[in-house]
Amino acid sequence: MSPPAEPGTAPDEIIRFEKVTKRFGALTVLDDFDFHVAPGEKVTLIGPSGSGKSTVLRILMTLEPFQQGRVELDGISYHEPGGKGPFKASPRHLREIRTQVGMVFQGFNLFPHMTVLRNIIEAPVAVLKIPKEEAIERATGLLDLVGLADKKDAYPRQLSGGQKQRVAIARALAMRPRVILFDEPTSALDPQLVGEVLNVIRDLAHEHDLTMLMVTHEMRFAREISDRVCFFDQGRIAEQGAPEEIFGEPREERTREFLQSVLG
Amino acid sequence: MIYGIHWDLHSPLAFAISILPILLIGMKITVEATILGFLVALLLGLVLALLRRVPLRIIAWPTAVAIEFLRDTPLLVQLFFLYYVLPKYGVTLPALFTGVLALGVQYSAYTSEVYRAGLEAVDRGQIEAATALNLSRARLYRTIILPQAIPRIIPALGNYLVSMIKDTPVLSTVTVMEMLNLAQIIGDRTYRYLIPLTIVGALFLLLTVIASTVVNRLDRVLPKEGVPLR
Numbered sequence: 106m107s108p109p110a111e112p113g114t115a116p117d118e119i120i121r122f123e124k125v126t127k128r129f130g131a132l133t134v135l136d137d138f139d140f141h142v143a144p145g146e147k148v149t150l151i152g153p154s155g156s157g158k159s160t161v162l163r164i165l166m167t168l169e170p171f172q173q174g175r176v177e178l179d180g181i182s183y184h185e186p187g188g189k190g191p192f193k194a195s196p197r198h199l200r201e202i203r204t205q206v207g208m209v210f211q212g213f214n215l216f217p218h219m220t221v222l223r224n225i226i227e228a229p230v231a232v233l234k235i236p237k238e239e240a241i242e243r244a245t246g247l248l249d250l251v252g253l254a255d256k257k258d259a260y261p262r263q264l265s266g267g268q269k270q271r272v273a274i275a276r277a278l279a280m281r282p283r284v285i286l287f288d289e290p291t292s293a294l295d296p297q298l299v300g301e302v303l304n305v306i307r308d309l310a311h312e313h314d315l316t317m318l319m320v321t322h323e324m325r326f327a328r329e330i331s332d333r334v335c336f337f338d339q340g341r342i343a344e345q346g347a348p349e350e351i352f353g354e355p356r357e358e359r360t361r362e363f364l365q366s367v368l369g
Numbered sequence: 370m371i372y373g374i375h376w377d378l379h380s381p382l383a384f385a386i387s388i389l390p391i392l393l394i395g396m397k398i399t400v401e402a403t404i405l406g407f408l409v410a411l412l413l414g415l416v417l418a419l420l421r422r423v424p425l426r427i428i429a430w431p432t433a434v435a436i437e438f439l440r441d442t443p444l445l446v447q448l449f450f451l452y453y454v455l456p457k458y459g460v461t462l463p464a465l466f467t468g469v470l471a472l473g474v475q476y477s478a479y480t481s482e483v484y485r486a487g488l489e490a491v492d493r494g495q496i497e498a499a500t501a502l503n504l505s506r507a508r509l510y511r512t513i514i515l516p517q518a519i520p521r522i523i524p525a526l527g528n529y530l531v532s533m534i535k536d537t538p539v540l541s542t543v544t545v546m547e548m549l550n551l552a553q554i555i556g557d558r559t560y561r562y563l564i565p566l567t568i569v570g571a572l573f574l575l576l577t578v579i580a581s582t583v584v585n586r587l588d589r590v591l592p593k594e595g596v597p598l599r
């Protein structure tokens with residue numbers, strides 16, 4: 106576990122949002138947003154729906170551009186000086202950033218026309234130029250890790266939701282990201298399937314070097330694996346701290362209300 | 370006599386049998402024009418659809434205008450334009466080629482719309498996952514988007530194939546000897562129109578039924594979730 110980064114200690118930060126403004130048309134989703142993550146840190150983002158949690162992950166994955174401020178990954182700015190287009194960066198620069206980041210989506214987004222194995226090796230072969238045999242070997246290892254070694258030739262439609270999400274995790278890991286983003290990875294699952302996915306994520310949380318950002322409503326799980334919990338409210342981090350603090354003795358009224366509403 | 374083949378006017382049946390070989394030669398032209406025209410429509414339509422998706426307005430916008438123009442002007446006008454105007458600028462094509470080009474170009478406007486709808490129907494999450502995996506744009510289209518769009522596109526393309534078969538008689542206006550043109554010539558010379566036109570109608574029916582059957586089969590065989598392209 107790495108200690109949370111102090112502002113201004115750049116070398117200790119792998120992710121840095123500074124005064125970021127993100128708008129969808131007239132709607133300002135993030136306003137003057139600051140956020141820092143240390144390498145290897147496991148951070149959970151919680152908060153009401155619409156508070157901007159997904160947007161933070163999607164900006165990091167280069168799925169959403171932002172208008173103002175600065176976002177950095179390992180010291181590299183997302184915007185380039187003189188960068189064009191909504192992302193204010195060249196496609197090449199964005200690709201460079203993406204090599205470090207992986208994402209797991211609420212809806213799995215597996216490729217339905219490809220087998221499980223093909224889903225996993227597609228990008229390593231096409232993007233990282235790993236020889237196919239080697240990619241298959243590594244994919245098999247990853248499937249072992251997520252407990253689905255026997256499903257490599259299955260198609261996504263033949264899998265349960267929990268199995269699909271575990272494949273999606275293996276697929277993201279196959280690109281060897283330094284940062285992995287989970288956007289409500291268990292929200293689309295039947296309750297009895299949540300556990301198998303959380304078990305896989307729990308194992309990953311033991312990876313010292315892997316930086317993890319997770320949006321989730323699984324509060325017990327967040328408490329168990331996180332180094333830090335950030336409570337989002339209306340596009341700001343209203344309160345953050347160690348899980349014991351946030352869940353044990355939240356300072357903000359809004360945090361308490363929110364936790365009460367989700368914990369019942 | 371056409372193509373060295375004489376007709377026999379002794380009885381309706383004998384007449385029908387004697388002109389059938391002539392009309393079959395015309396049918397061969399009809400089939401050739403359809404196949405070539407449809408290939409042009411398939412390829413050009415894909416190019417138009419992709420150009421329209423380019424996130425640059427100076428490319429996407431003129432493409433959209435061109436598609437609209439092609440869709441909203443009659444095939445006959447486009448055909449006459451190619452046949453009578455192009456030679457003035459030194460481009461002289463055989464009549465059949467001109468016809469194929471006109472069919473292909475007009476139908477590329479339709480097929481581009483089919484592709485566009487098919488491409489847009491692919492779930493956004495697929496594109497986001499591919500982006501997160503850092504797939505290149507070319508790879509994204511080839512291995513993720515097109516394979517999933519194809520099963521949705523095939524039935525609609527099939528309808529346009531059938532419709533193009535029925536449009537081929539337009540080529541007779543620029544001297545292409547497809548089957549309706551031949552039937553008319555036979556009628557003009559024998560004063561008997563009923564039999565040649567009936568045969569031509571039956572041959573068109575045969576062609577369209579075959580085309581629909583093939584497309585339906587294809588539709589049933591293709592996996593609904595996508596066709597892997599390697």
Ligand SMILES: Nc1ncnc2c1ncn2[C@@H]1O[C@H](COP(=O)(O)OP(=O)(O)O)[C@@H](O)[C@H]1O
Pocket residue numbers: 129132134152153154155156157158159160161
């Ligand atoms: N593509 C979009 N277009 C317009 N508004 C959006 C879009 N994506 C998200 N929003 C809005 O941005 C706000 C924050 O969304 P999001 O980051 O998804 O919240 P959360 O993940 O915390 O529920 C919401 O009000 C949402 O409606």
Ligand SMILES: [Mg+2]
Pocket residue numbers: 155158159160288289320
């Ligand atoms: Mg969300």
